[in-house]
Amino acid sequence: MTRGPATPLPPPKERRRLRESAALTQPQLATQVGVAPGTVRAWESGRTTPRGRKREAYAKLLKTLAEEEAAQAPEPEQDQEPKPEAEPQPQPELELEPQPQPQPVAAPGPTALTPAQAFDALYAFGAPALVRQTFLLTGRREQARESVERAFQAAWERWPEVARDRDPVGWVRATAYEYALSPWQRFRPRHRHPEPPPADPGDRTLLNTLLRLPARHRRTLVLYDGVGLDLP
Numbered sequence: 001m002t003r004g005p006a007t008p009l010p011p012p013k014e015r016r017r018l019r020e021s022a023a024l025t026q027p028q029l030a031t032q033v034g035v036a037p038g039t040v041r042a043w044e045s046g047r048t049t050p051r052g053r054k055r056e057a058y059a060k061l062l063k064t065l066a067e068e069e070a071a072q073a074p075e076p077e078q079d080q081e082p083k084p085e086a087e088p089q090p091q092p093e094l095e096l097e098p099q100p101q102p103q104p105v106a107a108p109g110p111t112a113l114t115p116a117q118a119f120d121a122l123y124a125f126g127a128p129a130l131v132r133q134t135f136l137l138t139g140r141r142e143q144a145r146e147s148v149e150r151a152f153q154a155a156w157e158r159w160p161e162v163a164r165d166r167d168p169v170g171w172v173r174a175t176a177y178e179y180a181l182s183p184w185q186r187f188r189p190r191h192r193h194p195e196p197p198p199a200d201p202g203d204r205t206l207l208n209t210l211l212r213l214p215a216r217h218r219r220t221l222v223l224y225d226g227v228g229l230d231l232p
Contacts, residue, residue, distance in 0.1 A: 007059035010066075012046035018065040019044070033058050038228025048230035115159055123152055126169040133173070134180045136222050139211045140195055143180060151176035173227075181215045 010018070019029050026044075027037040035054055042048040043058065050058050113121070127148055134144035151172045155162045165171045185191070197204045210218050223229045 007056060007063055009050070009055065009059045010062055012044050015062055016044040018062050018069065021069055022065045024065075029061070032061055036225045036228065038226060040228075042228040042230065048228070115163070118163060119156055119159060122155070122168055122172070126172060127152065130169075130173055130176055133222055133226055134176050136207065136210055136226065137177060137215075137218055138180050138185075139207055140190070142190065143185065147176045147180035148172075150179050177219055181219065 009015075019026070026040045030037045030040045033040070033054060034057065039048070039054075043050055049055075130148045130151070131144050134147050135141055138144055138147075154175050155168070155172050162168050162171050198207060210221065213221065224231065
């Protein structure tokens with residue numbers, strides 16, 4: 001049995017525009033397609049491309065949103081017959097002095113950031129989310145914060161390399177994960193005392209389930225469902 005032609009998929013920017021035009025949030029659209037909100041965020045940014053049945057469901061939903069948008073567009077006004085124009089009356093000729101033409105003003109160019117300013121911007125953008133992700137890997141808040149701080153210290157020490165990286169946040173994320181999941185962490189004194197579990201029952205169940213997985217599986221699950229990266 002052969003499949004019909006696949007539904008075309010619009011470019012990433014058009015995907016986001018169609019979703020926002022329909023007043024849908026990323027979690028709402030993700031629920032309709034059957035994926036995680038981070039996956040929709042990755043599709044709209046162009047970092048990943050949907051495949052298989054998820055791609056077909058996503059493409060059909062975007063096609064439906066585009067058709068609804070076209071149906072709601074106002075119809076163009078019909079051209080009315082032009083009214084006869086009155087004959088122009090002769091105007092007295094006036095001698096006007098030439099007016100000076102305004103000189104074009106060059107727009108100011110973007111101000112380049114210093115290395116310290118660029119690093120501070122990266123830290124402010126990525127640190128909070130990285131701490132939450134690393135906490136899901138370890139179940140320990142202090143270890144998560146320490147791992148992210150160590151990763152940003154390493155990023156500053158190698159800033160020329162990190163600044164040219166295609167994904168600076170991904171560089172810091174990989175370094176933080178490696179530090180947090182290092183086997184020697186379990187020998188530290190603070191591991192002798194368990195931390196209090198999250199207050200929310202759902203958060204507590206999620207954390208306990210993650211911590212029962214092997215470290216490699218736990219890391220893959222956080223990257224796929226939490227960060228929104230594709231399997232490759």
